[in-house]
Amino acid sequence: MAQNSTIEWTDATWNPVTGCTKIGPGCDNCYAERFAERWRGVPGHPYEQGFDLTLWPNRLAQPAQWKKPRMIFVNSMSDLFHKEIDRSYIDRVFAVMESADWHVYQVLTKRSSLMLDYVEKRYAGGGVPDHIWLGVSVEDRAHRSRIEHLRRINSRARFISFEPLLGPIGDVDLAGVAWAIVGGESGPRARPMHPSWATEIRDICQRDDVAFFFKQWGGARPKSGGRLLDGEEWNGFPTHIVPEPILDALRS
Ligand code: SF4
Numbered sequence: 001m002a003q004n005s006t007i008e009w010t011d012a013t014w015n016p017v018t019g020c021t022k023i024g025p026g027c028d029n030c031y032a033e034r035f036a037e038r039w040r041g042v043p044g045h046p047y048e049q050g051f052d053l054t055l056w057p058n059r060l061a062q063p064a065q066w067k068k069p070r071m072i073f074v075n076s077m078s079d080l081f082h083k084e085i086d087r088s089y090i091d092r093v094f095a096v097m098e099s100a101d102w103h104v105y106q107v108l109t110k111r112s113s114l115m116l117d118y119v120e121k122r123y124a125g126g127g128v129p130d131h132i133w134l135g136v137s138v139e140d141r142a143h144r145s146r147i148e149h150l151r152r153i154n155s156r157a158r159f160i161s162f163e164p165l166l167g168p169i170g171d172v173d174l175a176g177v178a179w180a181i182v183g184g185e186s187g188p189r190a191r192p193m194h195p196s197w198a199t200e201i202r203d204i205c206q207r208d209d210v211a212f213f214f215k216q217w218g219g220a221r222p223k224s225g226g227r228l229l230d231g232e233e234w235n236g237f238p239t240h241i242v243p244e245p246i247l248d249a250l251r252s
Helices: 031-037 087-099 112-123 145-151 195-208 244-251
Strands: 010-014 070-074 104-109 132-137 158-162 179-183 211-216
Touching (some): 087 132, 104 158, 112 132, 112 145, 132 145, 145 158
Parallel strands (some): 070 104, 158 179
């Protein structure tokens, strides 16, 4: 099941919301905040308001305008399940993802209980469409409850980002999770990742049949420490959850 990708994706980010507030140690050195705050007060700049939570309804049409399938990272500069985002607005974001269904969307959150609650109501016991990948970000053992929330979502396309990995996760059941990504922190205040934290997750992924991707060690710059784990690259990608029509379109 876990295999490397042979797909040539065009990657894209789509930010119908920007800005956020911190909810855990994984947020301490938030890249999005650092980037956005550089532009606070610059008239006319998209981040003139810095990292304040801001809705951008004029961006909702973007995915429908991209005709070629893309792997779209939703809200790379925010968290779609932030408690101050109105449910009606999240509805609009999901409606776009459901209708522009030739793309794959990655929705990553730390507000896992709110995501669970939202999708349970939206899909009323039915499954989330395969092209909408729902993921949680988990930085250490103390935040493993996010994994439990994720595993309760009725979806084949569940993923976990262990980035920045700040401590050991411990033994955890990842059965039913499609993809796990591990990465160390990058930036001027990067906290180091111990190799055993990463290898522990890799071993659990192998046991539980989860595609495993090792992104980077991190450091002052993302590429500072390279991306070899135990002397190998780990490029697992869950091709099996990419809907067939999208795979066909990408191959043509
Ligand atoms: S949840 Fe994500 S976007 Fe929000 S502050 Fe934390 S790291 Fe940044």
